[in-house]
Amino acid sequence: EIVLTQSPGTLSLSPGERATLSCRASQSVSSNYLAWYQQRPGQAPRLLIYGASSRATGIPDRFSGSGSGTDFTLTISRLDPEDFAVYYCQQYGRSPDTFGQGTKLEIK
């Protein structure tokens, strides 16, 4: 199975700053089938990005995804207080689908 490694484990930033989250795959992700989710405490994950760079419906344009092959990035251009949460990447190009271990974005 494809193992996804997210870094950093925790990212401490202030509102208004730029956040860059990384997701590295152990093998190339087929068709760039890579998604990013946000999960706030006590809530279900919310899809932000699919296909590595397509924003899901209703997602603000401060969220952007990039990358291909084995290296992918989620960028949040200007952090809003509601953006502090845990972020997961998922690959769905090769079964079994797998998720990264998560990056916690916390307020500095």
Place this chain on the structure above:
Amino acid sequence: QLQLQESGPGLVKPSETLSLTCTVSGGSINSYFYYWGWIRQPPGKGLEWIGNIYYNGNTYYNPSLKSRVTISVDTSKDQFSLNLNSVTAADAAVYYCGSTTLTINGAFDIWGQGTMVTVSS
């Protein structure tokens, strides 16, 4: 707007079968455009994909659970279900149902709120 809602027992005894149902509203479970899945999250941990089911009944399971899991659809009730047998404490988790479309093709854009399942005698 498609919505999903999980239901089922919150407590299952070790070695027994965990059974959960996901009710679909705002859309048809019989549509070729959607497919459906289950994901779980142990307390304080990350997400694990359990499996998917397509409109034609085809299923795909995580190999780590394949010998114990069954996902099925009841089109008459607009529901799909998860059965996981021979549970142990390691199966305690929040269980989510999710949906994806042929356009998104595997990322879950709609999630249920999740249901916590505890495994204990």
